[in-house]
Structures are given as structure tokens and as C-alpha cells.
Amino acid sequence: MAVTRRSPPARRVVAVLDHLVAAGGRGLGLSALARELGISKPTCLGILTELVAAGYLVRDPATLTYGLGPALIAAGRAARRGFLAGDVARRHLEPLAERYHATCTASASWATRSWCSTRSCRPAPRRSGWASATRSRRPSG
Template sequence: MSVPVQPGRASPPTDRVVQILDFLASRPTERYGVSELARRVGLSKPTCLGIVTSLTEAGYLVRDPADKTYRLGPSLITLGHRAQESMRVSPAARDHLRRLSARYGATAALSAVVDDRITLLDLVAPTGARPGVEVGQSYPFAPPVGLMFVLWDDEAEQDWLRRQPTIPLRTDTERLKRVVASCRADGYLVERQTPGGRRLYALMAGMPTELPDELRALLGELVSDIGERVYLREESSGRRKHDISVISAPVFDHYQRQVMVTSMHIGKALTDNEISERARAVVAAADAVTAQLGGMRPRDPA
């Protein structure tokens, strides 16, 4: 999957630059003068002025000459595009997400494990929708979060299961085996929507893997089994709808290794046939991104 980065010495001056950029990025429609910006991020005014001056000269910020306020600048657009390219997210991949989103009126996304964190690489939402997540947002890659990234690789699955869980868990080994076998046969993962599941990702966005004990206990009340939120068609009576959260399918590279996940966020009740139809569309989008990377699906064992 990904190789953890070895920790090095921190750079306080760099941390201050990141602090300002992160603050402005979280408020993209707002503008701030130096005094207010310095106060909001906890820096001295001279230090803040020096940083925003340099960032403005580089095009990372824009200064309004009338009211002397600052906002994000055009050079960040280029950086963002370069970052996506480095993650192998091309405009063609976004086209697949856009078609998937338009067809079902749902949010489509592409994500990957980057430095031991699940990171949202690209996202397309229907016009006017508020998906609740944004590109660049990340989550701890540890049970129970991240099953969709290890289902198609036995070694990756075992490595993931050996990680320190983000919350107290019990594991129904037999059910997990059924989940893995079913998802590999179908080529996709369908997660059911539960009140706990809806809150889980909202709570964990941006959180470190090592969570405070109090938060771990709270999350443990929401989700306590790795496979409990997985929908399996063979377990369905076929007579009712199911509240579905997300449908995901893997993207592979030319070594037949899973490198990304294509997902469609559902957030409503669907019949078995509706689930299957959307799942096939998600798989088709994932396969298209795989082909674009020059990748291929793992061969079935003989």
C-alpha cells in the first residue's frame, strides 16, 4: 500500500506558513486583514505580515489593494493539479466520476491510502449538493475504517487487521470471511447506512490514528464489528429496501495491486436490484480508471 514517512525534525517557521494556509483554506470565501489573520491563527502581526507578503509574491495568496485583505491565490490551483497528477488522478478519471454522479444524482469519489491515511483524492457532487467531505480530507487507515482498501489482497488484509484499531472491536471471523469472499466474487463492497456509521466518518475526519480513550469509547458504541455494516445480497430476503451508505470498487495498477478506490455515496434506501445496478456502474467506472492507469485486475486463482 503506502510506506510510512519517518518522522523528522519539525520546522516552526514552516508550521506557521502551513497554519495560515490551512486557516484560509478552511474559509475559502472569506478575506482577512493582517491584524485579524494574525489574531485568528495566534501569530504576532509582524510574523504574519512577513508570511502573507511572501505568499502573495509567489501567487499563493491574493491581496485586495482596496481593503488590504488576503485570500487564497491562483498558484494553489496549479499545486492542487500537480498533487492530483502525482497521485495519478487525471482529468479523465474525473470524467468517469462526473458521469457516475450525473447518472445517479449522487456524489462520486476517488480515494487512496497515502502515508497510512485514507485520503480523498477527487470528488464530484451533484449541483447544489453538500457532500460533507472535501478533497484532501483524510481518515485513519485502521480497523474498522479501510476495509474497502484490503478486500482484494490477502496480505494487505492481514496487515490491516494487525493494526491497532481506532476503536474497541470484536471480529466475527466467519462473517468477515464471507464478506471477503462475496466482495471478491462480485468486485465491489456495499456498506449499509446506520446511525452510528453516519456519525463515524464525521467524527474521525482529520483525527490521528491514536485517538483519546474517551473518543475511542464513544466510537466503540457506534461500530463494534468490522463487517457489521456490510450488505451481502445472499443475506437479503429480497422483499425490502436497505439503507445504503456507500458502494465501492477497487482500482488496480499494472502490477495488479489495488491503488485506489472508486466510490458512490448513496445515503438512502435501495432495493436489491437497485443496489446491483449501481454497483455495476461503480465497477465500470473503477475499471475505466484502472485501464487509464495501464492497470489490470488480479487474475483469479487457478
Template sequence: MPGRETAGRPSPPTERVVAVLNFLARHPQQRFGVSELARQLGLSKPTCLGIVTTLAECDYLVRDTNDKTYRLGPALITLGHTAQEAMRVDPAARTELRRLSGIAGTTAALSAVVDDRITVLDLVGPPGADVGVQVGQSYPFAPPVGLMFVLWDDAALRDWLAREPTVPLRTDGERLQRVVDECRRTGYLVERLTPAGRRLYGLMAGMSSRLPDELRALLGELVADIGERVYLRSETPQGSRQRHDISVISAPVFDHHQRQAMVVSLQIGTALTDGEIAKRARALTTTADALTSRLGGTKPAFDG
């Protein structure tokens, strides 16, 4: 499958501007002078000064006149809101995510496939929470990554399975069908927390679908089967009080064509019983249904 099309040659001056903004975004509570920014980013001081001066004049940065340091500015707020609207993120979605986060006591996220990339659209969590992902972060949309975005749509699932995988895979068709059936019946997907899973997304963040051979080999050791990290309650003995290490619980948001438009997720990162999973899943699916309604969408009916 071809990678993302490039319109032309990269622009080094633009890359330097992006580097400044990305660095400050990674340190939102701090302010930096020109000398420190230049040193951190490997830029000459005159080049760095020109960049931050122009960005400050446009309100993309704010300059402290006392100590001559810079931080992110208010124009980026408007830019971010506009980008979210362009991706069909209803401003009320943040209210729904905040409610969900408060009920579950953990971070709630909204994500979608944008230009063939899985992209985090919004993220709301308890103060100080760090789940290892950020708004705007993106991942290749190809097996084994992205199952939650196609589980509730037969055509989308077939298309996704037909994509060139990011790593060599084996597929247990019988178990994958059980995953599809149970997730459609319950309305949500539960992923196990594993060391491999934690490393997988960290390694793939921001990368294209054409991964270097060395990284493909490493990822092949981490994830070898589509859906292998999915937790199915039907595979646990009835009445068991066993706790399961859970990474994420996700539920679909549908548009007016009854197609998956987005996914709402709860970042868990701890061990839960079946009852605790079900409690969080109920709050999650309520949020997903509310966002579906706001989109003017409709949930499809599945047999069984």
C-alpha cells in the same frame, strides 16, 4: 506496526505558514486582513504580515489592494493539479465524478491509499453539499478503517487484517467472508449510516495510526467488529420494501496488475430501498469501470 517515519525535527516557521494556508482553505469564500489572521491563528502581526506578503508574491495568496485582505491564490491550483497527477488521478476523473454526482444527486469521491494513509483525492458534489470530508483529508489505514480498499484483493485483505488495529476488535470470520463474497459478486460495498460511523471518521481524520489510549477506548465503543456496518442485500427478505439508512456505496478501480488502485464512492447519508441502492450502485460501478479503463487496468475475475 510503526507509525510514519519522521525525517527530522518539526519546523515552527513552516508550521506557521501551513497554518495560514489551512485556515484560508477552511474559509475559501472569505478574505482576511493581517490583524484578523494573526488573531485567529495566535501569531504576532509582524510574523503574519511576513508570511502573507511572501505567499502573495508567489501567487499562493491574492491581496486585495483596496481593503488589504488576502485569499487563496492561483498558484495553488497548479500545485493541486500537479499533486493529483502524481497520485495518478487522471484529469478526466473529475468529469466522470461529475457525471456520477449528477446521476445520483449526491457527492461522488475518489480516494486511495497513499503512503499508508487513506487519502481523499477528489470530490464532486451538488452546490452547497457538505459531506464532512475534504480533498486531501486522510485517515489511518488499519482495521476497522479501510475495508473497501482491500475487499477485491486476497493478498491485500490478508495484509490489512494483519495490521495492528486502530482500536481493539473482534472479528466474525464467517460474516466477513460473506461480506467478501457478496461484494465481489456485486462489484460494490454498501455501508450503513450509524451515529458511530459518522463520529468515527470525524475523530480519526488526520490522526496517525498510533491513537491516544483515551481515543482508542472511545473508538472501541463505536466500532468493535470489522465489517459490522456493511449492508448485505442477502440478509434482507426477498421483495422487502424496507428502507435502510445508508452512509456510503463504494466500488473499486483496478490497475494493469488487476490490483485495487483507488475507490470511487457515493456519499448517501439517507434511507434507501434495495432497488434504490442497486440503481445508484449501477451508476457507481459504471464510473469505476471507466476509470479502470483509463488507467489501463483490468478487473479481476472472481469465482462464483
């Protein structure tokens, strides 16, 4: 059975996190976040304060901006461990990385988001004159 009831307060928290992820490490201030997300400043401040207290965000006291915090690293690692396809992909990536002396990655996408789910790093080159494989990029979303 699909969940159809949505929570506007929870959607605002997710919007703040998504917006800071999309900012690519650039800190954003309270006014900018509230304006860009269409959230009142008091509501935005409450969300930011709780996310900072939980470690999901950090606040730079010098610039008064907010950025992603260390708790997201632990959350991402836990999510990655729970992503079973990563284990399957890793079993195939490791021999490829060894054989071609390359860094191999497997990625996944959902809706407009994409992320690297697992990676197998290449070993050190065995000989001089070693050339890396051509890489291509595919835009996400």
C-alpha cells in the same frame, strides 16, 4: 525512516494557508489572521508578503484582506496528477457516469481533511423525463 524534526516557521506558513482555506474564500486581514493564529503581526506580515509575491495568496488593496491565489490552482492540479488513485478511480467512474447519466466523484481523506480527487461528468440526458439519482452528503472531519 520517519521525519521527526519539525520546523516552527514552516508550520506557521502552513497554518496561514490552512486558515485561509478553511475561511472558504472569505478574505481575512492581517490583524485577524495574526490574532486567530497566535502569530505576531510582523511574522504574519512576512509570511503573507512572501505568499502574495509567489502567487499563493492575493491581497485586495481596497479591503486590505488576503485570500487564496492562483498559484494554488496550479499546485492543486499538479498534486491531482500525482495522485495515482485518481487515474484508477476515473477508469471506474467514467462508465458509471455514462451508464447512469450522473456526475460521479471519488474522494479521499487524510487526517481531518477531505477532498474530491477525481470527477467524471455525466453526459447530456438522452431523453426527456430523465431524473437524477439521489445524492447524500457525509460530513468531513
